[in-house]
Amino acid sequence: MDGFNGELWNEFQWEAHLNEVEKKSEQLRKFIESDVKGNVPRWITLLKESLSEDDAFEAYVEEELLMDEAYFPEDEDDWEDEDEFDDEDFLFGLDEFDDFPDADEDDDFDAGEEWKSLSEDFALSDNGSLDNLGLFRDARFYAVDILKWAESVPPKNQDKVFLEFVGDSLKIAAKLAGGYSFGFEQEFLGANIAYTKKSLRFANQSLEMMRKLKTKAYFTKQSYAEFNSRLFELRNDIGVYVQDLRDRFNNSVD
Numbered sequence: 001m002d003g004f005n006g007e008l009w010n011e012f013q014w015e016a017h018l019n020e021v022e023k024k025s026e027q028l029r030k031f032i033e034s035d036v037k038g039n040v041p042r043w044i045t046l047l048k049e050s051l052s053e054d055d056a057f058e059a060y061v062e063e064e065l066l067m068d069e070a071y072f073p074e075d076e077d078d079w080e081d082e083d084e085f086d087d088e089d090f091l092f093g094l095d096e097f098d099d100f101p102d103a104d105e106d107d108d109f110d111a112g113e114e115w116k117s118l119s120e121d122f123a124l125s126d127n128g129s130l131d132n133l134g135l136f137r138d139a140r141f142y143a144v145d146i147l148k149w150a151e152s153v154p155p156k157n158q159d160k161v162f163l164e165f166v167g168d169s170l171k172i173a174a175k176l177a178g179g180y181s182f183g184f185e186q187e188f189l190g191a192n193i194a195y196t197k198k199s200l201r202f203a204n205q206s207l208e209m210m211r212k213l214k215t216k217a218y219f220t221k222q223s224y225a226e227f228n229s230r231l232f233e234l235r236n237d238i239g240v241y242v243q244d245l246r247d248r249f250n251n252s253v254d
Contacts, residue, residue, distance in 0.1 A: 008187060041167050046059045057173070064174040130177060135241055136177065138234055139238075142172070142173075142227075159216075168209065171198075174199075184248065189245060203235035203238055
């Protein structure tokens with residue numbers, strides 16, 4: 001399947017479609033969230049409902065993937081004729097979504113194959129695992145640590161910049177996961193790239209907001225230095241990853 005019209009979509013065509021998907025996802029988000037006015041970020045609600053920051057992170061990314069997935073038809077024929085989305089149909093099928101990958105669950109591999117499954121090269125294939133992608137692991141650990149830090153900030157001090165910073169920090173990993181879910185076959189590489197570019201955009205936005213939060217004394221000098229260094233390196237690594245994916249796409253169409 002190539003795009004909607006039988007042609008091979010590049011990253012820009014996929015990006016235009018994903019922008020439309022995000023608009024629809026926002027409508028769905030309002031439908032399923034109890035906070036109809038949208039005043040409480042989803043990550044705050046998940047923290048209150050979860051036993052740990054790791055659980056909140058996994059639930060956040062899982063929801064992000066589900067909402068986008070709702071607008072990508074499973075049948076190839078459906079891509080050329082997208083019907084208006086039915087909220088009830090989507091909610092009915094939520095239980096069918098696979099569990100988010102667990103980094104601790106690697107007992108399914110034979111001893112002779114386990115080394116290959118854990119390699120970075122294997123992760124960059126349709127048979128790999130998201131949790132074995134070093135870039136995603138870095139984004140995940142960073143997001144979880146940001147959630148732990150966010151919980152130390154009193155609610156009365158959580159202004160708009162603070163809330164957006166935490167949300168964007170989580171979206172870095174969520175968009176990487178969205179891209180990875182499309183895999184590395186030629187016809188879907190453009191979607192992988194488009195999602196990963198969104199991850200890069202959120203990383204850049206987070207860096208900018210972090211500088212604003214520094215002037216408001218949200219961080220200690222030590223915590224700012226640590227988070228800023230990790231985010232800066234993560235942003236750069238995502239940029240390199242985007243270029244690697246582009247090289248794959250360009251080599252596949254030559």
